[in-house]
Amino acid sequence: MRLFVTGGAGYIGSVVAAKLLQAGHDVTVFDNLSTGHRELVPKAARFIQGDLLDRAAVQAAVGAGFDAVLHFAAKSLVGESAQKPSLYFGENVGGAVNLVDAMREAQVPSIVFSSTAAVYGEPEVVPIPEDAPPRPVNAYGASKLAIDQLLSFSGAAHGLKAVSLRYFNVGGAFGYQGERHTIETHVIPRILTAAQQDESFDVYGTDYPTPDGTAVRDYVHVADLADAHLLALLDMAERGTIGQHRIYNLGNGEGFSVRQVLEVARQVTQKAIPANERPRRAGDPVRLVASSEKVRRELGWNPERSDLASIISDAWSFMTKGRA
CATH class of the missing domain: 3.40.50.720 (NAD(P)-binding Rossmann-like Domain)
Structure with missing residues (x-):
């Protein structure tokens, strides 16, 4: 086509x-x-x-x-x-x-x-x-x-x-194509930037009604x-x-908490990435996860790399090596 x-x-x-x-x-x-x-x-x-x-x-x-x-x-x-x-x-x-x-x-x-x-x-x-x-x-x-x-x-x-x-x-990257935003607001590249620069990462809200107290996202x-x-x-x-x-x-149908993302990033990067616990930001929902049952059923979509380790590993490779 x-x-x-x-x-x-x-x-x-x-x-x-x-x-x-x-x-x-x-x-x-x-x-x-x-x-x-x-x-x-x-x-x-x-x-x-x-x-x-x-x-x-x-x-x-x-x-x-x-x-x-x-x-x-x-x-x-x-x-x-x-x-x-x-x-x-x-x-x-x-x-x-x-x-x-x-x-x-x-x-x-x-x-x-x-x-x-x-x-x-x-x-x-x-x-x-x-x-x-x-x-x-x-x-x-x-x-x-x-x-x-x-x-x-x-x-x-x-x-x-x-x-x-x-x-x-x-998240993640595909070959030499990855996130390169002038203003970066996404959690994973912000965590990886902190790792690359040996800085800490701000976690906004640790008292949410979730298993580890941090907000859950897709x-x-x-x-x-x-x-x-x-x-x-x-x-x-x-x-x-x-x-x-x-x-x-x-969506992945499950969602991952900020602490889960941070912990996997530590494992992938082999960096400590200290966390600064900050108050909740106004308007941040507790849990945002999109169901993907319909697209799986009707279009046969079967995501193969949407586990946190794959997403973060590919993003880290792109950030440090220029390609996933």
């Missing part, structure tokens, strides 16, 4: 692009490089530097003719979204509108969208099922939910086939996550119903 990958110079998008190429697909990456890195784009992929807010550029790029789109490009810092909600709605939703319009004009039938479990906000049921009511508590999650809704309405209006994949924390290996995108793409090509929008959560 001829595939158009937005945000393919970013962490997850670049890994998916590499996996698509390995599977024999023709890949074009579209990225404005505002947070992505040109060197992460696989060498066998075509690259177009462009911005989704540039309507003419998007129309020209998509108009070249593609079988499907995989959409990763987005602003994604939760804290920043709280301070700049208009930026997140303007860029994330505005860019998606331009992309969907260009797809309609070029008659591109399918899209796999990188959504987020942040659309659920504070869940009532954990692990979170796909039918949990979406109640985002920040502009980032709300902007992603708006795009999910755009895809549903676009399916009803002009037959767009869409799959949204919602996930929490992604972690999925980036290579397993990429496999889910390929399965969704192939499923739409083989049996996807025109106008149907399907939503799947991607």
